Each structure stands twice: as structure tokens, then as C-alpha cells.
Amino acid sequence: MKTKQLLVIISTLFILNGCSKDYNPSDNETGISMYQTACSQCHKKDAKGFIFSFDSDNANVDYIQQRVESGSLMMPKFPNIQGEKLQQLSEYILKNSMVK
Numbered sequence: 799m800k801t802k803q804l805l806v807i808i809s810t811l812f813i814l815n816g817c818s819k820d821y822n823p824s825d826n827e828t829g830i831s832m833y834q835t836a837c838s839q840c841h842k843k844d845a846k847g848f849i850f851s852f853d854s855d856n857a858n859v860d861y862i863q864q865r866v867e868s869g870s871l872m873m874p875k876f877p878n879i880q881g882e883k884l885q886q887l888s889e890y891i892l893k894n895s896m897v898k
């Protein structure tokens with residue numbers, strides 16, 4: 799029974815994942831609201847409130863922007879988060895992360 803519930807949760811996550819590519823922030827979205835809508839399902843804050851623990855080379859806005867634009871095998875890309883919105887989101891992520 800527990801396994802079955804877990805499977806349902808995992809498949810729901812995959813469905814949500816498919817949708818996140820279409821995520822399109824409206825003008826009044828902020829860094830935190832974009833993070834909560836588009837990222838927090840996979841990138842939760844830890845007990846201290848940090849989202850990521852970056853290598854020092856990667857602790858910058860450019861790196862985060864590039865990850866959001868390109869995605870990866872494991873992470874969807876977000877082509878509709880652009881310009882000022884991408885800047886705001888990346889600054890929020892950086893401010894709420896730590897450096898290894």
C-alpha cells in the first residue's frame with residue numbers, strides 16, 4: 799500500500815514536471831513567487847533556509863540563469879523565464895543559497 803502511494807506521488811511529480819516547461823511568469827511575479835511555483839517542488843529549502851549549496855565557481859547569477867535556460871537531463875528548462883524575471887529569480891536563488 800505504501801509503495802503504491804509513493805508511485806502515485808512520483809507519477810504526479812512527472813506530470814507536473816512536464817508542465818513546468820510552460821511556466822510563464824506574469825509581470826507581478828517576484829523572485830520568491832517564481833521559486834515557489836516553478837522550482838520548490840524539486841529544490842526545497844533545507845532546515846537553515848538554504849536552497850542550494852553551490853561550488854564557489856558556480857555561486858553567481860550567470861550560472862543560475864544558464865541552468866534555468868538550459869535545464870539538464872534531470873531538470874526541465876524554463877524558456878519563458880526571461881530578461882528581468884530571470885534576473886530576479888536568479889538573485890533570489892543566490893541570496894537564499896550557501897557556498898560550499
Ligand code: HEC
Nearest residue numbers: 815818836837840850851852862865866870871872873876
Ligand atoms: C523536476 C524537478 C526540477 C525542477 C522543477 C527544477 N529543477 Fe533545478 N535541478 C533539478 C535536478 C534533479 C538538479 C540536479 C541534477 C542536475 O544538475 O541536472 C537540478 C539542478 C539545478 C541547479 C544546479 C545546482 C548546483 O548545485 O549546481 C540549479 C541552479 C537549479 N537546478 C535551478 C533551478 C531553478 C531556478 C528552478 C526553477 C525555475 C529549477 N531548478 C527547477 C531538478 C529540477
